[in-house]
Amino acid sequence: METTDGRAAEGGRRQPLRFHVPEPKCRPGSAPDLADIRLPQARLPRPPVDTSSDQLHEYAYGLVRVLGDDHRASGDWDPGLTPDFLRKGLRSMLLTRLYDQRMLRAQRTGKTSFYMQCTGEEAIAVAQAMALEPDDMCFPSYRQQGLLIARGWSLVDMMCQVLNNSGDRMKGRQLPVMYSAKEASFFTISGNLGTQFIQAVGWAMASAYKGDTRLAAAWVGDGTTAEADFHYALTFAAVYRVPVLLNVVNNQWAISSFQGIAGGEVTTFAARAIGYGLPGLRVDGNDFLAVCAATRWAIARARAGFGATVLEFYTYRAAAHSSSDDPSGYRPEGEAALWPLGDPIERLKQHLVAAGEWSEEQHAALTAELTETIKAAGKEAESFGTLGGKASSPRTMFDDVFKELPQHLRRQRQQLGY
Amino acid sequence: MPSMTMIQALNSAMDVMLERDPDVLVFGEDVGYFGGVFRCTAGLQKKYGHTRVFDTPIAEGGIVGAAVGMGAYGLRPVVEIQFADYIYPAMDQLTSEAARLRYRSGGEFTAPITVRTPCGGGIYGGQTHSQSPEAIFTHVCGLKTVMPSNPYDAKGLLIAAIEDDDPVIFFEPKRLYNGPFDGHHDRPVKPWAGHPMGEVPEGYYRIPLGQAAVLRPGAALTLLCYGTMVHVALAAVAESGIDAEVIDLRTLVPLDLDTIEASVRKTGRCVIVHEATRTGGFGAELSAQVQETCFSHLEAPIERITGWDTPYPLAHEWHYFPGPARVGEALKRVMEF
Numbered sequence: 145m146e147t148t149d150g151r152a153a154e155g156g157r158r159q160p161l162r163f164h165v166p167e168p169k170c171r172p173g174s175a176p177d178l179a180d181i182r183l184p185q186a187r188l189p190r191p192p193v194d195t196s197s198d199q200l201h202e203y204a205y206g207l208v209r210v211l212g213d214d215h216r217a218s219g220d221w222d223p224g225l226t227p228d229f230l231r232k233g234l235r236s237m238l239l240t241r242l243y244d245q246r247m248l249r250a251q252r253t254g255k256t257s258f259y260m261q262c263t264g265e266e267a268i269a270v271a272q273a274m275a276l277e278p279d280d281m282c283f284p285s286y287r288q289q290g291l292l293i294a295r296g297w298s299l300v301d302m303m304c305q306v307l308n309n310s311g312d313r314m315k316g317r318q319l320p321v322m323y324s325a326k327e328a329s330f331f332t333i334s335g336n337l338g339t340q341f342i343q344a345v346g347w348a349m350a351s352a353y354k355g356d357t358r359l360a361a362a363w364v365g366d367g368t369t370a371e372a373d374f375h376y377a378l379t380f381a382a383v384y385r386v387p388v389l390l391n392v393v394n395n396q397w398a399i400s401s402f403q404g405i406a407g408g409e410v411t412t413f414a415a416r417a418i419g420y421g422l423p424g425l426r427v428d429g430n431d432f433l434a435v436c437a438a439t440r441w442a443i444a445r446a447r448a449g450f451g452a453t454v455l456e457f458y459t460y461r462a463a464a465h466s467s468s469d470d471p472s473g474y475r476p477e478g479e480a481a482l483w484p485l486g487d488p489i490e491r492l493k494q495h496l497v498a499a500g501e502w503s504e505e506q507h508a509a510l511t512a513e514l515t516e517t518i519k520a521a522g523k524e525a526e527s528f529g530t531l532g533g534k535a536s537s538p539r540t541m542f543d544d545v546f547k548e549l550p551q552h553l554r555r556q557r558q559q560l561g562y
Numbered sequence: 563m564p565s566m567t568m569i570q571a572l573n574s575a576m577d578v579m580l581e582r583d584p585d586v587l588v589f590g591e592d593v594g595y596f597g598g599v600f601r602c603t604a605g606l607q608k609k610y611g612h613t614r615v616f617d618t619p620i621a622e623g624g625i626v627g628a629a630v631g632m633g634a635y636g637l638r639p640v641v642e643i644q645f646a647d648y649i650y651p652a653m654d655q656l657t658s659e660a661a662r663l664r665y666r667s668g669g670e671f672t673a674p675i676t677v678r679t680p681c682g683g684g685i686y687g688g689q690t691h692s693q694s695p696e697a698i699f700t701h702v703c704g705l706k707t708v709m710p711s712n713p714y715d716a717k718g719l720l721i722a723a724i725e726d727d728d729p730v731i732f733f734e735p736k737r738l739y740n741g742p743f744d745g746h747h748d749r750p751v752k753p754w755a756g757h758p759m760g761e762v763p764e765g766y767y768r769i770p771l772g773q774a775a776v777l778r779p780g781a782a783l784t785l786l787c788y789g790t791m792v793h794v795a796l797a798a799v800a801e802s803g804i805d806a807e808v809i810d811l812r813t814l815v816p817l818d819l820d821t822i823e824a825s826v827r828k829t830g831r832c833v834i835v836h837e838a839t840r841t842g843g844f845g846a847e848l849s850a851q852v853q854e855t856c857f858s859h860l861e862a863p864i865e866r867i868t869g870w871d872t873p874y875p876l877a878h879e880w881h882y883f884p885g886p887a888r889v890g891e892a893l894k895r896v897m898e899f
């Protein structure tokens with residue numbers, strides 16, 4: 145029926161309403177096709193760190209890149225890193241990948257119950273760890289083992305945590321990969337996604353309150369941006385102008401759900417920052433130099449009192465979500481190989497080779513050396529036991545619930561026979 | 563000694579701790595400039611500045627999450643959740659994070675935070691401003707749960723909570739903010755002035771967490787209560803003339819089992835009173851503990867007097883509320899068993 149108030153002019157008769165459930169373009173059985181991914185061609189200049197966030201909107205939709213397809217660095221985001229720095233980064237990334245392979249094998253052979261790799265995402269944790277100071281506090285998710293490795297933390301200690309053995313500093317309480325290493329300024333990882341984002345903001349507020357110089361940095365996956373804690377963090381970070389780095393690792397997948405399900409189909413994750421008045425930068429997460437450059441920019445901004453930055457690292461989760469996951473059930477085989485931003489280790493390697501600072505022979509020798517390093521660490525870690533073998537005493541189960549053991553827990557421990 | 567309301571005593575506790583320890587911070591919705599909707603933080607921002615006492619966005623999960631991060635750094639944040647009814651948006655940060663940081667990190671990281679929140683009914687707050695959710699927190703390993711019944715305890719317990727290295731949920735019965743209460747809604751509320759429990763020292767003192775108070779020694783039965791119900795219980799005892807031993811638990815976790823057991827073994831009878839709903843309430847836990855440890859001394863079944871298993875109904879709140887009459891009947895039933 146026509147109405148006289150103008151409603152008819154806007155759409156006529158009332159239609160049944162609809163809603164949309166995002167679906168990735170390809171599913172198992174079809175050929176992978178990433179042709180829809182349009183990488184911004186225009187190079188974004190590096191803005192001064194005191195640029196007001198409302199002048200930075202295009203950075204949330206563009207892509208900060210340094211390495212070109214020719215493996216050369218260009219543009220004013222080029223952080224001008226020395227060959228030694230780059231080789232150190234390459235070493236940590238390679239060590240991270242080999243560590244992952246070894247630990248996944250440990251899981252497959254029953255030495256631990258569970259493992260999560262970060263294959264394809266190594267540049268993010270490694271370059272960021274190298275851009276941050278060693279005592280800046282990291283609030284990671286479970287896919288930033290590269291932070292510990294780049295900080296030179298003991299591989300044996302990490303492995304003991306994965307094997308839940310008698311050398312496990314968490315006394316066999318945590319899921320493997322949920323590391324804690326206070327000495328490495330690495331916050332205890334929660335199994336509840338996203339909770340650490342606002343905690344990092346609180347930590348950074350505390351650091352600023354004490355007149356400390358240590359920053360906080362936090363990481364979530366693209367899927368986790370939908371959690372309330374993500375929004376708490378952005379609100380608090382913006383309101384109190386907190387010196388914190390809020391990193392979103394957009395690896396395209398949250399277990400079987402593609403990034404569109406978390407809202408990545410309608411806008412970018414970096415653009416979430418705009419509504420809060422924070423700067424948001426989208427960065428090529430497979431470009432070690434770009435990750436380092438963008439992180440340094442955010443750090444300089446935070447240290448100069450301009451507050452938080454949201455960094456979206458655009459990358460691809462090349463391996464399964466975890467050792468319990470089989471991605472062939474939800475995405476086509478071979479998709480990772482088509483990822484238009486390549487593999488981060490290969491790209492940094494080629495960059496160094498192109499600059500005459502590295503060679504295939506050196507790379508092979510490094511791979512062999514690090515494989516031995518991992519093997520030796522693995523042996524040492526296993527000497528402390530593997531899952532189901534030597535572990536901490538069940539008596540320790542009652543420790544650390546509270547600082548002091550209360551009466552009811554003492555009684556319960558006695559009931560268990562300890 | 564000055565006479566203080568519970569609000570003034572709580573304010574004084576925070577004042578003392580802000581003064582003594584630069585690592586203490588106070589924040590929450592409206593707590594800064596305005597001093598909190600119940601005025602518990604009045605004057606503190608003016609005295610200590612807005613980096614130590616400040617307003618937050620309306621985001622309970624954010625308030626507690628930020629406090630957890632600050633606690634991990636080494637500060638002792640004291641946060642206010644405006645009403646206990648609004649603590650649920652912060653549940654994940656409380657139960658999964660604050661409560662387990664120490665455990666999951668093998669002692670590396672801790673969350674020495676205090677979460678203050680007004681609870682309970684009796685002020686016509688309807689079903690969204692009257693809840694007593696303490697039992698939910700007692701079920702969470704790693705949290706301490708406190709509920710004072712008077713200004714003197716409120717100050718000493720809050721100071722102990724702030725100094726505690728574990729996360730503490732500190733429930734403040736808002737019916738008692740301004741004066742004691744005898745459970746009779748038709749009688750005017752008496753001021754704390756002149757009440758022995760309203761005598762509060764100005765300076766520092768603490769009441770250790772985990773110690774119950776025997777408020778009235780007695781031989782006939784043991785009455786376990788906390789918060790507002792302490793005053794209802796005392797009224798019921800006075801009106802019934804039964805020689806009950808009234809124990810104010812003060813801290814639910816850790817619980818003072820020794821005091822409870824010693825009393826029930828002596829009296830042989832036990833009545834539990836709380837304002838929260840009955841099913842799964844803390845009374846169930848108390849009853850089980852007493853049964854497990856004192857069964858052979860019991861001469862009557864344990865009785866629980868509680869709020870009903872309904873949300874708090876505004877117009878009927880005095881029917882919901884366990885008053886002295888209901889408690890008195892229970893005392894008689896247990897004595898006559």
Ligand SMILES: Cc1ncc(C[n+]2csc(CCOP(=O)(O)OP(=O)(O)O)c2C)c(N)n1
Binds near residue numbers: 365367368395
């Ligand atoms: C609060 C919460 N909900 C659900 C889960 C189960 N879970 C574990 S990992 C995961 C996917 C996370 O995806 P994303 O944030 O994109 O990170 P990614 O694994 O890709 O690094 C889910 C749903 C959880 N751990 N915590």
